[in-house]
Structure formats: C-alpha cells, structure tokens
Amino acid sequence: MSVDVLVIGWGKGGKTLAGALGRAGEQVAVVERSPQMYGGTCINIACVPTKALVVQAEKKRESDDAATWFAASVTKRDALTAKLRARNHAMLDEVDTVTLIDGTARFVGPHEVEVTGGDDVLRVTAETVVINTGTEPARPPIPGVDGPRVLDSTQIQHVDPFPRRLVVVGGGFIGLEFAGMFARFGSEVTVLEQGERLLPGEDADVARVVEQTMTDAGVTFRFGAGASSFDDDGAQVTVAVDGGDDLVADAVLLATGRTPVTKDLGLDVAGVDTDERGFVRVDDHLRTSVDGVYAVGDVNGGPQFTYISLDDNRVVMSALTGDGSRTTKDRVAVPTTTFITPPFARVGLNVTQAREQGRPVKVASKAVADIAAMPRPKIVEETHGVIGFVVDAETDEVLGATLFCVDAQELINLVALAMRAGVTATQLRDGIWTHPSSTEALNEVLAGLKPLA
Numbered sequence: 001m002s003v004d005v006l007v008i009g010w011g012k013g014g015k016t017l018a019g020a021l022g023r024a025g026e027q028v029a030v031v032e033r034s035p036q037m038y039g040g041t042c043i044n045i046a047c048v049p050t051k052a053l054v055v056q057a058e059k060k061r062e063s064d065d066a067a068t069w070f071a072a073s074v075t076k077r078d079a080l081t082a083k084l085r086a087r088n089h090a091m092l093d094e095v096d097t098v099t100l101i102d103g104t105a106r107f108v109g110p111h112e113v114e115v116t117g118g119d120d121v122l123r124v125t126a127e128t129v130v131i132n133t134g135t136e137p138a139r140p141p142i143p144g145v146d147g148p149r150v151l152d153s154t155q156i157q158h159v160d161p162f163p164r165r166l167v168v169v170g171g172g173f174i175g176l177e178f179a180g181m182f183a184r185f186g187s188e189v190t191v192l193e194q195g196e197r198l199l200p201g202e203d204a205d206v207a208r209v210v211e212q213t214m215t216d217a218g219v220t221f222r223f224g225a226g227a228s229s230f231d232d233d234g235a236q237v238t239v240a241v242d243g244g245d246d247l248v249a250d251a252v253l254l255a256t257g258r259t260p261v262t263k264d265l266g267l268d269v270a271g272v273d274t275d276e277r278g279f280v281r282v283d284d285h286l287r288t289s290v291d292g293v294y295a296v297g298d299v300n301g302g303p304q305f306t307y308i309s310l311d312d313n314r315v316v317m318s319a320l321t322g323d324g325s326r327t328t329k330d331r332v333a334v335p336t337t338t339f340i341t342p343p344f345a346r347v348g349l350n351v352t353q354a355r356e357q358g359r360p361v362k363v364a365s366k367a368v369a370d371i372a373a374m375p376r377p378k379i380v381e382e383t384h385g386v387i388g389f390v391v392d393a394e395t396d397e398v399l400g401a402t403l404f405c406v407d408a409q410e411l412i413n414l415v416a417l418a419m420r421a422g423v424t425a426t427q428l429r430d431g432i433w434t435h436p437s438s439t440e441a442l443n444e445v446l447a448g449l450k451p452l453a
C-alpha cells in the first residue's frame with residue numbers, strides 16, 4: 001500500500017493531522033496496534049477516565065461503601081471511554097481518504113513500515129511519516145515489581161478487589177492524582193516519593209499547602225523514600241522502603257514516569273535517531289533525523305500533555321501545508337494542572353524562579369479561605385488552597401501564577417491567555433468578572449501586589 005501520509009499510533013497529534021490532511025484530499029493511513037486504544041491514550045486510559053474517576057471519588061459520601069462505590073464509578077468510566085472511542089473511530093473512518101489499519105507498525109526502511117495484525121502483514125510506504133506512538137508506564141527494576149499487586153496507572157483503574165490499603169510509588173502528576181482519588185474512594189493511601197519534598201519545582205510554602213490539604217484528605221506522605229522490593233504472599237504485598245519501615249498493602253501503584261514506545265519500532269533500520277532514553281530526537285519543527293519523518297506527542301521527548309501533542313500537530317501542519325514557520329519555540333505561557341482536590345494549576349514563573357532570575361517583581365499571595373471577594377469556594381464547600389501571582393515590577397506584565405483552588409483548571413487558561421496577549425496585572429485586577437465565580441479572585445489577590453522582599 002502506498003499513501004501520501006502515514007501516521008503510526010492514534011495519538012492526539014496524529015489523529016488530528018490525519019483528519020485534517022484526509023479532509024484536504026491527501027491519502028492518509030493511520031496504524032493503531034490495539035482496538036482498545038482507538039483515539040489514543042488520553043481518552044482511553046489517561047486524562048479523561050482518570051478525571052472521571054476523580055469526580056466520582058469527590059461525590060462519594062462517608063456512608064457509601066467504598067468497594068461498591070468504586071465499582072459503580074468504574075462502570076461509568078468504562079461507558080464514557082467506550083463512547084469516546086467509538087466517536088474517535090467514526091471521526092476518521094468517515095473520511096474517505098483516510099485508511100485505518102489495525103496492527104503494529106515497524107519500520108523496514110526510512111519511508112516504509114511493516115504492519116502486523118494477527119497473521120496478516122501489510123507493507124505501507126509514504127513520503128511523509130508521522131511517529132505518534134506515545135509513552136507507557138516505566139517499570140523500575142525493583143525486585144518483585146512484576147507481582148500481581150503491583151499495578152500501573154492503566155491497571156489500577158480496574159483494580160479488583162478494591163484496595164483498602166494502597167501504596168503509591170512516585171509523587172508526581174500520576175501519583176498525586178491517584179493518591180487523592182483513592183483516599184476519597186476510601187483507601188488508606190501512602191505515597192512514597194524519593195525526593196525530599198512534594199512538588200520540588202514549586203515554591204516550598206505552596207508545596208506545604210498542597211501536602212497539608214492532601215494529608216487532611218487522608219493521604220500519608222513519606223519523602224526520601226523509594227521502594228526497594230515488593231513481596232507478595234498471595235494475600236497482600238509487603239513494600240520494603242529505603243531507610244524506613246516496611247508497608248503492607250492490598251495494591252501498589254507505580255507512578256514513576258513514562259517511557260517512550262520506540263523499542264520495537266525499527267527506528268534504527270529507518271535511521272531515525274533516538275536519545276539515551278529512547279525518545280525520538282526532533283528539531284523545533286518536529287523533524288527527525290530522516291527527511292519527511294516527523295515525531296509528535298510524548299514520543300518526541302517534549303512535555304507529556306495531550307494539549308502539547310495537539311500543538312505538535314499544528315507545527316507539522318505548518319511544515320506540510322503552510323509556510324513551515326511554526327515551531328515548538330513559539331509556545332508561550334504553557335499551563336499545567338494536576339487534578340487533585342482542589343486542582344493545582346501553574347503557569348510561568350513562581351516566586352522561587354523569579355528570585356533566582358533576580359528580576360524586579362511584585363508578588364501577591366492569598367489563602368483561598370481568606371479571599372472575601374471570591375465566595376465560590378465557600379459555595380462549593382472546598383476552601384482549601386492558595387492563589388499567587390508574580391508580576392513584572394516595571395511593565396506590570398503577569399509573569400506567572402500558582403492557582404491551588406476550585407476551578408483552577410479553567411482559571412489558569414485565562415491567566416495564560418492574559419500572559420500571551422500582554423494583558424497587564426492591573427487590567428486583570430480591575431476586570432469585570434461574573435459573580436459568584438473563581439475569576440473574582442483576580443480582583444482581590446492582585447490588589448495585594450507588593451515588591452518581592
């Protein structure tokens with residue numbers, strides 16, 4: 001088979017490219033190794049189902065039985081992902097010029113892959129190839145890691161029986177989101193984090209508020225603590241902890257980062273370079289070492305977020321159908337949100353980073369419970385958190401924000417847009433915002449800007 005564009009893996013960037021190029025009349029083929037992954041990681045096993053579980057966990061009342069509530073939540077999660085998977089399939093299937101191929105692709109030349117699906121083998125050649133194979137959970141070589149109760153972020157979404165005691169190894173995005181979620185479902189959760197504190201890249205006082213909030217919700221943290229072995233006795237698992245007491249649990253979640261899906265992709269045969277961890281090396285235009293071969297999404301070693309994969313698609317579209325001017329360097333004020341309760345969202349500089357840069361800044365910070373002009377947290381009965389801003393003392397530009405509050409996943413996008421558009425802190429402070437909303441925090445918190453001491 002010969003096509004204009006071959007997309008390997010049904011990730012966010014690749015599926016968006018495939019749809020757009022197909023609708024523009026290009027012959028496109030998309031190869032996906034698992035029907036359970038039509039639509040990619042985000043909608044099937046990551047962002048969407050995990051946030052659905054977080055919401056279900058937040059809805060649970062103390063009187064609800066944990067195992068029953070969790071099972072019902074998983075059923076809802078499964079119904080949602082099935083619907084999204086079908087819709088994602090239809091969105092490409094209905095484009096006449098897009099061919100969907102079930103199977104696992106492997107390069108046999110720079111512009112040629114062999115796709116294996118069951119007993120069938122198909123060779124596909126294309127002038128343009130887009131690698132979009134994503135990442136998968138890292139499994140550190142800890143003795144006992146392959147035991148039946150040591151789960152990754154995909155497996156734990158269907159854990160059965162419900163774990164009364166859960167040990168989470170890793171206190172990053174995945175570790176924190178699942179720790180908060182399972183504590184709310186009713187598990188006794190302990191997070192083992194090898195680092196000395198939570199959120200090492202964030203201001204220490206903010207990290208303490210996050211830690212305290214999660215501790216209040218029932219999560220126990222042990223820092224400077226790595227798991228050194230897992231010993232399964234058939235009924236439970238004992239986790240040996242470096243420099244600390246053993247823990248006994250019903251399940252362990254490994255949340256220690258993700259590795260690229262490139263090992264069996266034949267990249268060496270194609271001449272596509274990878275880095276020492278296996279991520280595909282790309283330039284700012286997402287070009288690999290082979291002409292006409294691009295890599296988008298997690299697999300290219302950039303930030304691992306769905307919206308970055310989506311933006312990667314814009315960069316490649318610019319190269320294929322535009323003037324090629326768009327690059328990954330064009331990204332400004334890229335926000336993040338960790339979906340704990342309340343969500344923790346960040347964009348730009350925090351106070352520590354501003355101090356390290358030695359630039360003249362004004363800062364403002366206020367505990368959510370003390371923001372009188374923002375009644376929404378009190379209305380939804382979630383008043384934990386803190387909101388902070390870093391502002392350029394000379395230009396009044398917003399340089400960064402830390403939002404640990406209800407609705408932070410939405411509010412951070414407004415602040416990021418303000419940063420990109422050059423809206424000043426004064427304009428945000430004096431903005432007319434609906435009431436009662438979380439945006440109103442801007443009125444009050446930004447009124448408290450003071451030079452950084």
Ligand SMILES: Cc1cc2nc3c(=O)[nH]c(=O)nc-3n(C[C@H](O)[C@H](O)[C@H](O)COP(=O)(O)OP(=O)(O)OC[C@H]3O[C@@H](n4cnc5c(N)ncnc54)[C@H](O)[C@@H]3O)c2cc1C
Pocket residue numbers: 008009010011012013014031032033034037038039040041042045046047048050103104105106132133134135153174261265296297298299303304305306307309339
């Ligand atoms: C638990 C969890 C929660 C997350 N939550 C969020 C969140 O809230 N927000 C956010 O922005 N990001 C989140 N992420 C990160 C986000 O899921 C990823 O950044 C994003 O899905 C990456 O998409 P991608 O385009 O790289 O490809 P993917 O969506 O990973 O797609 C790659 C596809 O390639 C297929 N494939 C692999 N190898 C082959 C092959 N050889 N042949 C054929 N097919 C192949 C795979 O089966 C897969 O379907 C989360 C991740 C996890 C694990």
Ligand SMILES: NC(=O)c1ccc[n+]([C@@H]2O[C@H](COP(=O)([O-])OP(=O)(O)OC[C@H]3O[C@@H](n4cnc5c(N)ncnc54)[C@H](O)[C@@H]3O)[C@@H](O)[C@H]2O)c1
Pocket residue numbers: 140169170171172173174175177192193194195225226227255256257258303304305336337338339
């Ligand atoms: N809301 C979101 O946007 C979201 C949610 C989930 C995942 N993600 C993406 O997925 C990526 C992967 O998430 P992740 O949480 O697996 O990785 P991560 O890099 O965010 O965190 C891994 C954590 O595990 C710790 N760690 C590593 N090895 C350890 C060990 N042996 N013992 C104890 N601690 C150990 C690290 O110090 C680190 O804090 C994230 O970086 C993020 O890009 C995003």
